[in-house]
Amino acid sequence: MSTFAAVVLFAGVLAYAVLGGADYGAGLWDLTAGGARRGQGPRHLLDQTLAPVWEANHVWLIFCLVMLWTGFPQAFAAIMTTLYIPLGLTALGIVVRGSGFAFRKVVLHTQQQRAVGAAFATSSVITPFFLGTVTGGIASGRVPADGHGDPITSWINPTSLLGGVLAVAVCAFVAAVFLTAEARRLAEPELQRWFGRRAQGCAVVTGAVAVAGVWILRSDAHRLFHGLLTRGLPLVVVSAACGLACLALLHRAAPRLLQALAASAAGTVVLGWGVAQYPYLLGSHLRITQAAAPDTTLWALAIVAGAALLLVVPAMALLFALQQRGDLDST
């Protein structure tokens, strides 16, 4: 039962990493899109793509938090009392990002648009970075089972920094591919090239970071390294293959296929971490079974997860379908 709850929790992490990640990545492209005039086209596209879906995607984070604190309360408390600095900054980053995005188009003056837009974009970059460092801290076993680990070295360490950089790079990559596909759907060749170039550049960077990461993990997080190279290896290979396929087909494949490939490339990396980590929740000292809440609680969570499968997944499919059909396009 506890393994099942962990799988549900991890499904939430995956969904947030891919869907939420793409939204964060879009913020990076917003930040680097250039001046008001030059950046108009890309910004408009990502506004349109992001606006209807980002809140729904954001809820996956809440889902993860709730599943963690209910299903594995001890681990939740341990993580929170150790990694409180990056997590506190994440919380504030989320406020800036969400409200900045919501305000941007309502304000009239370019000056104000620039200010709230910059707030949105900057926080879109730093928030996934902090979440990446948190992941690194957990994965490298720096969160003690009883919490109160080192508040600094738990997230400023080689694995965490790798996690942070990789998170930003992967988000940026997924977003660039998604937006390339979107531009193609809307028959905007110029934007398609604009995001396509960035997807390619980003793929190179992400690949380089991942390769460098192998060395970092070998010296800093040996167990994770070992797990990734044994049980996790197929997933790592699939991830690389999806990434490469994405690049090869960037201007040829159907938008939907392209998006699926990018999502798989990002998803399998996260999944690889999960597989390598199993059967531990924290490092190699807190097993999933040890950390789990009583069975009835886990059953309650399973029922909620079942209801989510029945209600939320179709609703979300409807939202995405309407968006893809252009029914939610309000221009």
Place this chain on the structure above:
Amino acid sequence: MAMLPPAALPAAAVVAQDPAQMLPAREQMAFTLGFHIILVPFGVAFTFLMLIANARGLRRGDAEALLLARRWSQVAAVLFAVGAVSGTVLSFELGLLWPRLMGTYGAAYGIPFAVEGLFFFLEAIFVAIYVYGWRRMRPWPHFWTGVPVVLSGIGGTLSVVAANAWMNQPGGFTLHDGRVTQVRPLAVVFNRAFWYEAIHMLLAAYMVAGFIIAGVYAAGILRGRRDDYHRLGLVIPLTVAALTTPLQIFVGDVAAREVYHYEPAKFAAIEALARSGTHVPEVLGGYYADGQVHWGIDIPSGASILSGYKPSTRITGLEAIPAAVRPSDRLVTVVHLAFDVMVGIGFALLALSAWYALGWWRRHDLPRSRWFLRATTVSGILAVVALEAGWVVTEVGRQPWTVVGYLLTRDAVTTSGNLWLFFAATLVLYVAVGAATFYVLRLLPRRWRAGGNAGSADVPYGPSRAHDDVIQEQS
């Protein structure tokens, strides 16, 4: 009606000092919750008003009503976004500020939140579909996409309040060696405080949204915008609020009696009653110090009659609470005054509702007096104050407990880090976000007016300005 909750007092309670993190953690939680709670009525109840206008517009072919619905959905979109992120902060804070609450009781306390997560998902999805669907979807299907928003708003409220109610009257779990070993999920969710707290909050959300929106249009009419559009903008929300208010007063009365029966410590603080006894007067206002209320106005036997329908009803006083867990005089004053403010405003709003009903009954029209419009204008602010005061009563009134009888707040709080920095950063950020929200909402009507028919003015979920500019440049 046991004065002392089931678990024995932690022995350390008497001597323990509050951790340094206690004050900033409580201040931050109060501040961020107080901020978020103002946004809640807009996600929960404002969307209902929006659907009324939408349905009316479609049924009667009323263009003004449709315009209202469409514009309201734009306002709701902005507020929903801010509410979503400020709600997320609360989730983080549960762990960052109260790790020992979550670590120990998460297995029980977390369950209602899991249910809430489900509703939040549905709400976020359908808000997006509704807000974006105005142009391309067919009218009635579009209307129906708004219905899940209202329903999940209700479901979400009930589940979050279930979690809060559980802190007041915890149940549904077995504690063994300081660990939760057995959980009965239904007993956790449907705890003894659930129904009255949840319904009280739900009605409060409808009152706040109704009076605030009505106030906006009342202010417009006062400024001379006496058209059908403003009239309808006042009538729809005020009707909902006026129908909700008497119901709320009834539910509030029931709730107070439940608190009398099952949360005697909180009730003693509400009444600021030092010594247990019968023929207890209802004391209005004043402050509590040295075992009595100063400067209060007494209604003889009032509290006894309200609690048990007869003057001989016995009410437990603060002295019956063991000294180690007795709230300080200052806290008692806060709870007592907050309760008076909440009830006082409730009755003022009831009077306004009656005035409105009278006008409607006699002439089938709004009361003619400009004072009616003035009162409606401020009613929204009053409703918000009452909402905040109500939360002060239930949250401060629970102190020094976080989970009554099980976990003291000082044992729930984190012991890591300098929380003042976190609090300061949060404060600055929220003030900025609050000011920006206000500014943006003030901007919307100006833009609507400037754009003529513009239900389609530029909002977060509307068409992008940048794009329109491109089109203009090209043409």
